[in-house]
Amino acid sequence: MLDPFTQVVALLQPAAPFSKRGSGAGRWRVHRSDVGGPFYCAILEGGCRLEAEGHDEIVLMEGDFVLIPSAQNFAMSSLLPAGAKDIVSTPILLPNGEHRLGSADDPPDVRLLLGYCVFRSPDAALLASLLPKLVHVRGVSRLATLMQLVSDETRAQRPARDVVLERLLEVLLIEALRSGGKTDAAPGLLRTLMDGRLAVVIRRMHESPSQSWTVTQLASQATLSRSVFYERFGHAMGMAPMEYLLTWRMALAKNLLRREKASIAEVASRVGYSSASTFSVAFTRHVGVPPARYARDTPRGRMSPAEPGSSAESGSIV
Known part of the structure; x- marks a missing residue:
């Protein structure tokens, strides 16, 4: 039987070439309004808050995964209420490679993997309009397993680490989209197929x-x-x-x-x-x-403007 979701994903050509390990401690808040590309965040430990334009605030906890196919205006902050003095413009790069939000000296309240994925199709904007504006997945065991594999790979220094991590992130992205129709009330193709x-x-x-x-x-x-x-x-x-x-x-x-x-x-x-x-x-x-x-x-196989090296890579929530 024909699978419309598979057709859309195949045309989108999703990939996840850019990610960072982040952590937060104390009170902090970071806001981005100039991203535009697909943004994702996986909570590996602890919790934080997410505010996205057009959606109520979400408290993200360990095991949660969020995908915003077209991230235009959103903010993340600590579970502790953060004020104007807690706004982060540039994170602190720790010796372990994490990008720290808030206090660099205190133990982290949250660890997360976040970054920008790519819809390589030149039709990305058109096809992304068929997806929910925000996908928030919680309590999906397959997704939790993938997130654990990603977490393990980010901490290790194994051969071909970057290649393996990119493939895992691609699968994670597709699994999140596939699971989103079950867990997210936002309108879109996934909800309609349910x-x-x-x-x-x-x-x-x-x-x-x-x-x-x-x-x-x-x-x-x-x-x-x-x-x-x-x-x-x-x-x-x-x-x-x-x-x-x-x-x-x-x-x-x-x-x-x-x-x-x-x-x-x-x-x-x-x-x-x-x-x-x-x-x-x-x-x-x-x-x-x-x-x-x-x-x-339009040449065959032309990539989306949101490829590595574009503003989608250089701009980051952390």
């Missing part, structure tokens, strides 16, 4: 993107009335059914144009448009450039 009736609709869209779907036809697939389906889908996904279908069709079209160098007419047919001209108008409106120009100017 609804059995809506999952059927998502699979139909992904199996047959070329079909001329209507809201009524999609509601029928879910065995729901049109009005109930429309409201239920929008509540779970965070966007209307036809908006999701358009977003998915455009992601497929960009992939076909970039990787297979298919003709405009062929791409139009494969993503549900009756003519190349109709598709070109829709693509230009949605993407911002005509499909022919996109295909010409």
Whole structure:
């Protein structure tokens, strides 16, 4: 059976090339508003607080994992209330390689692994819009096992340590996304797939993107009335059914144009448009450039701007 989540993850091409070990002691607070790329944090010991734009404050404890696919404005702080004098601009690098927030002399109240991951697809922004705005995973044993492996690897000085750590972080990222639909109430693809009736609709869209779907036809697939389906889908996904279908069709079209160098007419047919001209108008409106120009100017396998060496790597919560 086709798995829509696998399709989205495969197109996103997630990787985690940049991470730091951090710790905090006493009262501290750090804020970032200029990140933009996907941010993740795994609590290895202790606890701290997280404030993300559009979400209530979260108290993070040992074993928790947080992923913000598009981190724009967020802050982390100690469990102890922190004031203006406790704001950290630059962390202290300890001899053991940890980046310390707060007091360098006191034993840590929290140890964490955090950093910026990469969605290597040029369509990352479009595809990330299908994910929850924030994924907070707690109490997932598989994730805890992966976090322990990551923690052990960060402390050891084994051969190929960096390669192993990158692979573990990639798996950790995918497992967090996969678990997020079970543990996070934020709208997005994962939450929608947890609804059995809506999952059927998502699979139909992904199996047959070329079909001329209507809201009524999609509601029928879910065995729901049109009005109930429309409201239920929008509540779970965070966007209307036809908006999701358009977003998915455009992601497929960009992939076909970039990787297979298919003709405009062929791409139009494969993503549900009756003519190349109709598709070109829709693509230009949605993407911002005509499909022919996109295909010409986008090399195969081009990486996302958020690669190592970009602002996503140089900027850090610690």
